[in-house]
Amino acid sequence: KQEVTQIPAALSVPEGENLVLNCSFTDSAIYNLQWFRQDPGKGLTSLLLIQSSQREQTSGRLNASLDKSSGRSTLYIAASQPGDSATYLCAVSDYKLSFGAGTTVTVRA
Amino acid sequence: AAGVIQSPRHLIKEKRETATLKCYPIPRHDTVYWYQQGPGQDPQFLISFYEKMQSDKGSIPDRFSAQQFSDYHSELNMSSLELGDSALYFCASSNGGAGGSYEQYFGPGTRLTVT
Numbered sequence: 001k002q003e004v005t006q007i008p009a010a011l012s013v014p015e016g017e018n019l020v021l022n023c024s025f026t027d028s029a030i031y032n033l034q035w036f037r038q039d040p041g042k043g044l045t046s047l048l049l050i051q052s053s054q055r056e057q058t059s060g061r062l063n064a065s066l067d068k069s070s071g072r073s074t075l076y077i078a079a080s081q082p083g084d085s086a087t088y089l090c091a092v093s094d095y096k097l098s099f100g101a102g103t104t105v106t107v108r109a
Numbered sequence: 110a111a112g113v114i115q116s117p118r119h120l121i122k123e124k125r126e127t128a129t130l131k132c133y134p135i136p137r138h139d140t141v142y143w144y145q146q147g148p149g150q151d152p153q154f155l156i157s158f159y160e161k162m163q164s165d166k167g168s169i170p171d172r173f174s175a176q177q178f179s180d181y182h183s184e185l186n187m188s189s190l191e192l193g194d195s196a197l198y199f200c201a202s203s204n205g206g207a208g209g210s211y212e213q214y215f216g217p218g219t220r221l222t223v224t
Contacts, residue, residue, distance in 0.1 A: 031211055044152070044199065044215040089151065096142060096165050097201075097213060099151040 002027045006090055006100035014108050019077040021103045023090030028068050034097065035064055035075050036089040044089065048075070080107045111135055113216035115200050121222045122190050130185040130219045134202030140164065141183045142213060143175060144199040152199060158183060190223045197221075 003026040013019060023033075032051045036044040050057045050066045050073065057064050061078040077084055087104045091097040114133040122128050134141050140159045144152040154167035158177035169175075172190075177183045187194060197220050201213040 034213065036215075041197075041220075043217040046212065046214065049212045091152075093211060093213070095140075095211065096154040096157055096167060097144070097152070098154070101151050 002030075002092060002094065002098040004090060004092055004098050004100035006088075006103050008103060009101065010104045010106075012106040012108065013080055015080060015082060017080055017107075019075075019080050019084070019105060019107075021075040021077075021088050021090075021105070023073040023075070023100055025071045025073075025092045025098075027092075027094075028071055029094065030068065031093045031095060033064075033066055033073050033093065034091045035062075035073075036091060038087045038089060038102070040087075047088075077105075080105075082107045082109045113200055113202050113214055115198075115216035115219050117219060118217065119220050119222075121224065123224055124190055124192065126190050126223075128187045128190060128221060130187070130198055130200075130221070132183045132185070132200030132202075132216060134181055134183070134200070135204075135214055138181070138202035138204045138214075140203045140211075141177055141181070142201040142203070143169075143183070143185050144201065146197040146199065146218075147193075148196070155185070187221075192223050195221060195223045 007022045035047045048064045063076045087102040089102045090100045142157040143155040146152040155169040157165045161177045175185045197218045201215045203213045
């Protein structure tokens, strides 16, 4: 059974600082990996998708890397803003998604 | 662009009642997934359908059933509701055929409260 772990569980940073969110998974036989953002009580917004054959993906201030052999992915958010405050979820796919517990980010103005 | 539609958005039921949640996937997406997210928990996979056939099953209670119809919309039926069924239920869809990425797009969710 796929186990997905996200470290740290919570993170508080001043505005402008770069964020580094870590995700690890136990089974490297994945199809792809998605990073999501979730605001309290709200739905899941897909941020980035990395196919298993890719090493990284970028969208604006977001960059995600994938090392399938070691079972790790990292989400980088550059120049954080208070609007980035949310919970970030990592999910790995063997067609269905297995989610981590998330990292709750607070960006202080 | 069209997104995944779920209805109703909020539902309040009493114990032992039944509930039906509906999902309308993005047009031309061939796979539908259902997930349950309990309070303070990460989403858990329940069941999926590919081209109207059940393709995978997760931790879905026997009291729950689901199906996908000819127009590709899906329904999750929940019977003998328990307090522990109170959760946010997400539907997602993806397109995997003909080089599709299998990227899952999520609906806004249905918040079910069982009293």
